[in-house]
Amino acid sequence: MADIRVGIGYDCHRFAEGRRLVLGGVEVPHDKGLAGHSDADVVTHAAIDALLGAAGLGDIGTHFPDDSEQWQGADSLELASEVKETLEKHGWSIVNVDVTLILESPRISEYRELMSMGIAKALGLEIEQASVKATTNEGMGFIGRGEGAGAIATALLERQ
Numbered sequence: 211m212a213d214i215r216v217g218i219g220y221d222c223h224r225f226a227e228g229r230r231l232v233l234g235g236v237e238v239p240h241d242k243g244l245a246g247h248s249d250a251d252v253v254t255h256a257a258i259d260a261l262l263g264a265a266g267l268g269d270i271g272t273h274f275p276d277d278s279e280q281w282q283g284a285d286s287l288e289l290a291s292e293v294k295e296t297l298e299k300h301g302w303s304i305v306n307v308d309v310t311l312i313l314e315s316p317r318i319s320e321y322r323e324l325m326s327m328g329i330a331k332a333l334g335l336e337i338e339q340a341s342v343k344a345t346t347n348e349g350m351g352f353i354g355r356g357e358g359a360g361a362i363a364t365a366l367l368e369r370q
């Protein structure tokens with residue numbers, strides 16, 4: 211029996227004027243961006259929480275506190291790379307991550323593969339091991355009203 215662990219992650223951020231929209235490390239052209247202490251990359255944050263959760267190592271806030279100046283405006287893909295190193299130190303390698311981004315607009319289909327590539331590179335994975343998908347909320351709730359974006363992720367780890 212292989213020593214494997216699964217984790218889940220969820221994140222959401224509010225849209226705000228005058229912010230860049232960074233999703234899975236890709237800057238997507240839009241009239242608003244997501245607000246947050248770092249680059250507010252909701253896709254990468256959900257993936258990080260799934261990875262840390264699988265290893266039982268807390269969450270993104272434990273590792274990168276949002277009241278620390280060190281992480282102000284941080285590139286979340288760099289945080290993901292740090293998480294990968296932390297996992298390795300604890301004897302884990304990543305089998306895959308799978309993220310579903312939920313937002314009403316903009317349409318991100320043309321950026322989906324770039325997001326997978328960015329996350330894969332940050333985590334030392336092949337692109338097929340770093341899946342990013344997107345859906346809308348069919349006009350319902352805060353995401354449907356365009357107030358923010360959310361992401362949910364799963365990750366699988368195996369003992370090195």
Ligand SMILES: [Zn+2]
Nearest residue numbers: 221250252255
């Ligand atoms: Zn976040």
